[in-house]
Amino acid sequence: MGRLFRNKGLVTIVAIAACLAIxxxxxxxxxxxxxxxxxxxxxxxxxxxxxxxxEDDIKTVKVAYSMITSNVITNKENxxxxxxxxxxxxxxxxxxxxxxxxxxxxxxxxxxxxxxxGDTIVSLAVNSQSTYGxxxxxxxxxxxxxxxxxxxxxFYGKLIEGITVLAVKDERGxxxxxxxxxxxxxxxxxxxxxxxxxxxxxxxIYLNGxxxxxxxxxxxxxxxxxxxxxxxxxxxxxxRQSHDLKPExxxxxxxxxxxxx
Numbered sequence: 049m050g051r052l053f054r055n056k057g058l059v060t061i062v063a064i065a066a067c068l069a070i071x072x073x074x075x076x077x078x079x080x081x082x083x084x085x086x087x088x089x090x091x092x093x094x095x096x097x098x099x100x101x102x103e104d105d106i107k108t109v110k111v112a113y114s115m116i117t118s119n120v121i122t123n124k125e126n127x128x129x130x131x132x133x134x135x136x137x138x139x140x141x142x143x144x145x146x147x148x149x150x151x152x153x154x155x156x157x158x159x160x161x162x163x164x165x166g167d168t169i170v171s172l173a174v175n176s177q178s179t180y181g182x183x184x185x186x187x188x189x190x191x192x193x194x195x196x197x198x199x200x201x202x203f204y205g206k207l208i209e210g211i212t213v214l215a216v217k218d219e220r221g222x223x224x225x226x227x228x229x230x231x232x233x234x235x236x237x238x239x240x241x242x243x244x245x246x247x248x249x250x251x252x253i254y255l256n257g258x259x260x261x262x263x264x265x266x267x268x269x270x271x272x273x274x275x276x277x278x279x280x281x282x283x284x285x286x287x288r289q290s291h292d293l294k295p296e297x298x299x300x301x302x303x304x305x306x307x308x309x
Contacts, residue, residue, distance in 0.1 A: 085110040088143060089124040095138040101127055101149065119146045131155060135222070159186065159214040160240060168246040169214075169238060172259060176233040179216075180263060184237060185226055188213045189264040191275070192249070194282050196257030205282050207252065207259070210270035211239050237261055245274060248283065251290040 089106045106124050121144040130149050176182050191209040216224040218232035
């Protein structure tokens with residue numbers, strides 16, 4: 049050990065290295081203190097829409113506190129296990145923002161990923177007028193009415209009641225969750241019904257009449273069903289104007305179909 053200390057060149061190198069280390073850590077401490085550094089998670093790779101965010105998708109770096117806005121997520125535990133929102137992606141090296149990270153339950157399409165066995169998704173074309181000034185939103189209860197005509201006689205009546213709206217989309221296919229200043233007009237209501245109702249609705253939609261959504265209040269608890277009272281005539285009318293194709297029906301069979309009132 050004594051020989052080492054008697055080696056002036058080695059002592060000089062060690063002293064310089066120690067000074068540099070002290071200067072480095074002192075400088076970093078002063079910089080961190082000056083900028084009020086905070087540790088935040090960033091993406092280790094580009095994360096595509098709908099991706100489940102896992103631990104190896106995240107690393108932590110220190111940044112100036114002044115760079116952090118109120119919508120930046122600073123705790124990685126609030127990120128792991130969640131998903132990249134459906135309408136965005138997170139670039140490599142990017143911070144994580146509240147709007148880009150959601151739970152699966154908050155994903156728009158999750159509402160129909162767990163529909164009951166045998167139910168079918170229906171997309172009903174609407175506009176701002178038929179949705180009462182864009183006032184129908186996901187989770188709302190609606191009834192469906194049918195408006196048609198026989199000759200010069202017009203009729204209007206309830207067809208299906210107790211439907212829960214799963215999603216509302218605008219003309220660009222973007223989801224509408226709630227009323228906002230930049231909200232586009234609703235173009236489609238999406239919901240699920242059993243196969244009998246699905247076939248009845250498809251027939252009604254393809255005819256010259258109109259399927260009209262009517263919103264109900266929050267306490268409306270009617271179970272989804274074909275409305276029984278005063279509706280048999282409407283259902284009979286829709287069925288008379290349509291033809292149920294069997295699996296074995298060929299093109300020739302379709303060409304031979306005739307429809308009468």
